[in-house]
Amino acid sequence: MRSKIFSIIILILFLASCKTMDMDKAIDMTFTVIQETSKASRPISDEEEYFVGRAVAARLFQSYPLLENSRLTNYVNLIGNTVALNSEKPFTYGGYHFAILDTNEINAFACPGGIIMITRGMINLANNEDELAAILAHEIAHINNRDGIESIKQARWTEALTVIGTKAAKQYGSEDLVKLVNIFEGSIDDVLKTLVVNGYSRTQEYAADEKALIYLAKAGYNPEALLNVLNKLKAQERISNTGFLKTHPDNEDRITNIKNKIPEVNTDLKAFQNRTARFNSYLRR
Amino acid sequence: MNYRLIITLTFLILLISSVAFAETMTVITKTNVIRETPRFFGPVKAYVKYGDVIEALSRDGDWFRVRFRNITGFIHKTAVEKRTVSVSATNNQRTGVSEGEITLAGKGFNPQVERAYRNKYPQMRYDLVDRVERYNASEADLVSFIRAGGLTEPR
Numbered sequence: 013m014r015s016k017i018f019s020i021i022i023l024i025l026f027l028a029s030c031k032t033m034d035m036d037k038a039i040d041m042t043f044t045v046i047q048e049t050s051k052a053s054r055p056i057s058d059e060e061e062y063f064v065g066r067a068v069a070a071r072l073f074q075s076y077p078l079l080e081n082s083r084l085t086n087y088v089n090l091i092g093n094t095v096a097l098n099s100e101k102p103f104t105y106g107g108y109h110f111a112i113l114d115t116n117e118i119n120a121f122a123c124p125g126g127i128i129m130i131t132r133g134m135i136n137l138a139n140n141e142d143e144l145a146a147i148l149a150h151e152i153a154h155i156n157n158r159d160g161i162e163s164i165k166q167a168r169w170t171e172a173l174t175v176i177g178t179k180a181a182k183q184y185g186s187e188d189l190v191k192l193v194n195i196f197e198g199s200i201d202d203v204l205k206t207l208v209v210n211g212y213s214r215t216q217e218y219a220a221d222e223k224a225l226i227y228l229a230k231a232g233y234n235p236e237a238l239l240n241v242l243n244k245l246k247a248q249e250r251i252s253n254t255g256f257l258k259t260h261p262d263n264e265d266r267i268t269n270i271k272n273k274i275p276e277v278n279t280d281l282k283a284f285q286n287r288t289a290r291f292n293s294y295l296r297r
Numbered sequence: 298m299n300y301r302l303i304i305t306l307t308f309l310i311l312l313i314s315s316v317a318f319a320e321t322m323t324v325i326t327k328t329n330v331i332r333e334t335p336r337f338f339g340p341v342k343a344y345v346k347y348g349d350v351i352e353a354l355s356r357d358g359d360w361f362r363v364r365f366r367n368i369t370g371f372i373h374k375t376a377v378e379k380r381t382v383s384v385s386a387t388n389n390q391r392t393g394v395s396e397g398e399i400t401l402a403g404k405g406f407n408p409q410v411e412r413a414y415r416n417k418y419p420q421m422r423y424d425l426v427d428r429v430e431r432y433n434a435s436e437a438d439l440v441s442f443i444r445a446g447g448l449t450e451p452r
């Protein structure tokens with residue numbers, strides 16, 4: 013019996029090794045095809061998104077000054093990172109970083125890759141930490157959804173892929189580099205046009221609001237804070253129509269969209285008061 | 298005896314399949330860490346960087362149990378790209394799946410393109426962008442912040 017079992021083991025090992033060889037060939041072939049196909053029509057990678065985001069941020073800094081307030085900036089980064097860790101993409105290639113723009117304009121920008129800019133005017137609109145977290149959650153959702161990157165024209169990216177090619181070289185010759193820089197520049201323009209002039213689509217905004225509700229609830233913030241923020245933005249609509257108000261859909265519609273989608277959470281009043289107290293201390297209110 | 302034989306055979310098949318195939322993953326964030334537990338603030342066992350290839354041992358929710366340079370621990374699923382390749386394929390320079398990922402990642406809009414763009418437009422405020430990228434909330438600060446605010450520690 014022993015020798016029988018031994019023979020069966022040998023046979024299985026033999027068959028398995030044969031199978032492995034065949035599988036190897038099959039996998040090799042499959043991956044070669046996948047690689048070639050993906051290189052020919054692949055989407056923008058996380059690393060490329062990061063470089064686009066940096067350029068978008070650099071361009072925005074030409075129009076908006078950076079607020080030099082390390083204490084407040086650190087606070088906003090703590091809130092933002094807490095929310096980001098509760099998103100479906102807690103890690104991006106370069107990480108999440110939150111900057112405050114020194115302007116009264118009510119606005120916020122999600123640069124692809126993870127840099128998020130919020131204006132002093134927008135921060136002042138918030139009444140407590142949960143509301144500030146809601147604004148940041150909405151921007152984090154845009155990054156998670158790759159909404160900024162999506163605004164790059166397909167034709168531009170297709171052209172980029174022809175220059176990038178399928179070769180392994182990481183360094184481009186001068187001719188290819190000039191072409192690629194022009195495409196890069198065009199891509200930055202596409203993203204900025206969406207961020208500053210046209211805004212995202214209504215569908216993208218609704219999706220970002222809906223995701224923001226989930227992030228807030230998971231992080232322990234009150235998701236109703238987003239509703240409060242939208243109501244405040246709606247009130248601002250009557251006063252002006254610039255910045256965020258210009259590029260976002262009608263706030264009444266956004267309110268209607270999320271009203272029945274707010275997750276139920278247990279509200280810890282004491283914790284909320286503690287958060288509001290530290291918010292007031294950072295904002296010197 | 299039949300039961301014994303079936304159990305032995307099943308065990309052997311499982312053993313063979315686990316030996317024949319290894320799951321390798323590539324780190325896709327600039328830096329990251331391998332933790333002792335599958336939690337965001339678990340103790341750090343090793344630091345990894347973009348392009349590092351690690352071996353996936355199992356899955357635990359949003360985390361992979363991995364091995365990297367003889368260190369075993371956990372890394373979040375969004376910090377890596379998972380590839381299933383045969384052992385022979387891993388060593389096969391012709392196929393080079395992991396290698397392919399790395400070279401692909403270094404292509405396209407990369408540091409060379411950014412440098413050329415910056416040279417073309419020296420007025421761009423990349424100095425401020427670099428400063429913003431240095432804004433980093435430390436783990437210790439984040440944990441204190443979350444606890445003090447009665448928030449939920451991410452898992």
